[in-house]
């Protein structure tokens with residue numbers, strides 16, 4: 654039997670303007686699976702800003718429970734510090750949070766344990782904790798420049814295996830590695846892929862890219878898409894076109 658996986662879109666709202674972010678979350682909420690908030694937004698507005706976006710989404714999604722937000726803060730520090738950071742954001746009940754897989758197994762385990770313990774202690778949803786493998790803005794040439802001789806694809810596979818050994822829920826990777834990761838790690842490992850560019854959108858600083866249809870066909874769980882949606886003159890329309898492309902794939 655062929656597995657049918659439905660890829661969801663997480664719209665990346667990268668702005669330091671709180672009202673603009675809330676307006677975008679309100680407009681995009683009905684068409685996408687969730688929202689991604691990252692460093693630009695969180696450094697400016699922190700937990701209160703997160704709560705405002707979560708309330709905006711909750712106001713129009715009919716589902717009960719915490720808002721579907723991927724809190725993309727990419728923690729990268731020693732295990733004790735990362736565990737503390739995870740405990741600090743756990744009360745927000747994000748759907749997903751992430752750490753850099755290159756921080757190593759002890760750090761990833763500390764993050765996972767901190768998420769599980771906080772959820773149990775306060776009776777909250779446990780966020781999925783995933784590992785960032787190799788940023789989608791880097792190609793093999795960039796990696797060689799920082800002293801990493803292994804091609805991006807091999808490094809992604811290596812870090813994803815380490816993430817799974819650390820009992821993380823999945824990884825952030827580029828869509829170009831999905832097929833290899835599914836072959837190596839199976840279908841029960843969350844694959845979250847930025848680096849998504851519809852045919853009609855500019856690539857910008859992303860290097861390891863694919864279209865929404867290609868990423869969906871390869872088996873991504875979530876496609877993280879920012880500028881192709883938010884920089885469009887009609888963001889909700891752009892999100893709708895992308896979701897239609899995924900559905901057709």
Ligand SMILES: O=c1ccn([C@@H]2O[C@H](COP(=O)(O)O)[C@@H](O)[C@H]2O)c(=O)[nH]1
Pocket residue numbers: 665667691725785787788789790825826847848849859877878879880881
């Ligand atoms: O490897 C990574 C990890 C995270 N990101 C984040 O995803 C979005 C992508 O936005 P676009 O505008 O669609 O390029 C952005 O928030 C990044 O911080 C990533 O691109 N690559």
